[in-house]
Amino acid sequence: xxxxxxxxxxxxxxxxxxxxxxxxxxxxxxxxxxxxxxxxxxxxxxxxxxxxxxxxxxxxxxxxxxxxxxxxxxxxxxxxxxxxxxxxxxxxxxxxxxxxxxxxxxxxxxxxxxxxxxxxxxxxxxxxxxxxxxxxxxxxxxxxxxxxxxxxxxxxxxxxxxxxxxxxxxxxxxxxxxxxxxxxxxxxxxxxxxxxxxxxxxxxxxxxxxxxxxxxxxxxxxxxxxxxxxxxxxxxxxxxxxxxxxxxxxxxxxxxxxxxxxxxxxxxxxxxxxxxxxxxxxxxxxxxxxxxxxxxxxxxx
Amino acid sequence: xxxxxxxxxxxxxxxxxxxxxxxxxxxxxxxxxxxxxxxxxxxxxxxxxxxxxxxxxxxxxxxxxxxxxxxxxxxxxxxxxxxxxxxxxxxxxxxxxxxxxxxxxxxxxxxxxxxxxxxxxxxxxxxxxxxxxxxxxxxxxxxxxxxxxxxxxxxxxxxxxxxxxxxxxxxxxxxxxxxxxxxxxxxxxxxxxxxxxxxxxxxxxxxxxxxxxxxxx
Numbered sequence: 001x002x003x004x005x006x007x008x009x010x011x012x013x014x015x016x017x018x019x020x021x022x023x024x025x026x027x028x029x030x031x032x033x034x035x036x037x038x039x040x041x042x043x044x045x046x047x048x049x050x051x052x053x054x055x056x057x058x059x060x061x062x063x064x065x066x067x068x069x070x071x072x073x074x075x076x077x078x079x080x081x082x083x084x085x086x087x088x089x090x091x092x093x094x095x096x097x098x099x100x101x102x103x104x105x106x107x108x109x110x111x112x113x114x115x116x117x118x119x120x121x122x123x124x125x126x127x128x129x130x131x132x133x134x135x136x137x138x139x140x141x142x143x144x145x146x147x148x149x150x151x152x153x154x155x156x157x158x159x160x161x162x163x164x165x166x167x168x169x170x171x172x173x174x175x176x177x178x179x180x181x182x183x184x185x186x187x188x189x190x191x192x193x194x195x196x197x198x199x200x201x202x203x204x205x206x207x208x209x210x211x212x213x214x215x216x217x218x219x220x221x222x223x224x225x226x227x228x229x230x231x232x233x234x235x236x237x238x239x240x241x242x243x244x245x246x247x248x249x250x251x252x253x254x255x256x257x258x259x260x261x262x263x264x265x266x267x268x269x270x271x272x273x274x275x276x277x278x279x280x281x282x283x284x285x286x287x288x289x290x291x292x293x294x295x296x297x298x299x300x301x
Numbered sequence: 302x303x304x305x306x307x308x309x310x311x312x313x314x315x316x317x318x319x320x321x322x323x324x325x326x327x328x329x330x331x332x333x334x335x336x337x338x339x340x341x342x343x344x345x346x347x348x349x350x351x352x353x354x355x356x357x358x359x360x361x362x363x364x365x366x367x368x369x370x371x372x373x374x375x376x377x378x379x380x381x382x383x384x385x386x387x388x389x390x391x392x393x394x395x396x397x398x399x400x401x402x403x404x405x406x407x408x409x410x411x412x413x414x415x416x417x418x419x420x421x422x423x424x425x426x427x428x429x430x431x432x433x434x435x436x437x438x439x440x441x442x443x444x445x446x447x448x449x450x451x452x453x454x455x456x457x458x459x460x461x462x463x464x465x466x467x468x469x470x471x472x473x474x475x476x477x478x479x480x481x482x483x484x485x486x487x488x489x490x491x492x493x494x495x496x497x498x499x500x501x502x503x504x505x506x507x508x509x510x511x512x513x514x515x516x517x518x
Binding site for chain 2: 005006
């Protein structure tokens with residue numbers, strides 16, 4: 001009794017059965033592939049957008065406004081302190097005069113500004129932090145707020161929050177899609193195996209009569225579900241890789257116009273293997289449900 | 302080898318198929334089971350193969366009580382019993398060779414060793430030259446012999462045959478009975494159900510006669 005030989009035999013038998021009805025097998029694999037590629041494609045898209053987000057998030061700025069009436073030497077000291085801060089990449093000093101000039105130029109409020117008897121703007125530093133994530137930015141903001149002679153710290157993080165929220169929404173949508181389509185994969189396998197069991201009813205009955213264990217009878221069906229799931233996962237991987245190839249070719253024209261090097265990233269090897277493992281597991285699960293549902297009904301009489 | 306002790310078999314709805322059966326079949330014995338159709342011959346054979354369980358009483362096969370046997374223990378029991386059916390129960394999606402191969406696959410035999418045994422079994426029933434044929438292309442007598450080859454390839458200690466000559470003419474019948482006789486000579490326990498009196502005259506052996514589910518003296 002050699003279990004390895006038996007498993008190899010069943011595997012060969014399973015592949016033979018897949019090849020026996022090439023059209024039906026191909027159709028099944030395509031359906032599974034498409035079903036899986038939808039959530040996985042969504043995931044790939046989200047990953048790429050998230051990467052884009054963190055690339056941009058390197059450039060958010062924190063504006064630090066100095067209390068009015070602070071002497072220039074004190075302002076300089078604050079500048080030095082900011083420069084030495086571990087969480088800050090570089091800073092830019094915007095004096096109140098420069099700020100006023102910018103305001104005059106940029107906002108069309110020239111008349112109003114001209115009418116002011118004195119410059120109401122404070123000196124300010126534009127701080128470019130090192131990290132990109134929201135939590136670090138916010139803690140840096142809160143820290144700077146506590147410093148002496150700093151009137152106001154403004155972090156423009158609203159858009160980061162928006163992107164995060166949007167990504168969260170996208171993730172949830174992908175998750176729901178993945179759950180639904182996983183269920184569909186299980187259902188497809190369940191039905192395929194059900195039909196197989198029905199068409200092989202006689203064989204199962206005879207096998208039981210001549211001493212086959214339940215495990216022996218179950219094994220080819222479980223293998224079939226597993227193999228079908230695995231190949232379906234591979235089809236999904238192929239579909240996504242192909243689609244990304246096409247999309248990126250098109251995207252490169254678009255991103256050139258925007259002077260960006262944004263491109264959709266393909267499935268990493270780890271993610272791809274996880275996809276294969278998961279789809280194989282779902283196939284096995286569908287087969288297992290089907291077998292436990294239908295096999296006991298076939299008893300020799 | 303096979304022992305029935307006050308065995309009753311009732312089906313739902315009150316039909317009593319077997320009534321108070323008591324008999325013993327020794328190891329290596331050849332026994333006929335006779336009676337009209339509906340007398341309970343098939344039911345009795347099903348009890349021995351654990352296809353059915355007795356309603357009451359004890360059925361001992363190779364020391365195991367069929368009434369209380371665990372489902373997980375049934376495959377091991379059946380591997381020691383060769384079953385020969387009147388309707389053959391051959392699989393038409395594979396050739397003769399693969400039909401006989403099935404019991405060995407179930408036991409996990411090495412392929413080469415199994416192939417040798419399959420050919421030996423086919424040779425025994427005179428079908429060695431038909432190993433590639435689909436069972437559907439075989440005659441009734443050949444199908445029955447193929448069924449026998451499948452039953453013996455595993456070298457069981459008990460052979461149960463349900464009307465093995467039921468649909469065959471006399472010439473084929475004696476062919477098959479000669480095969481059974483050769484198994485009997487090498488020590489296999491045989492229980493053969495038949496309603497064919499001429500076989501009993503030609504190949505005499507002890508007979509259990511069933512009538513309406515009861516053993517006749």
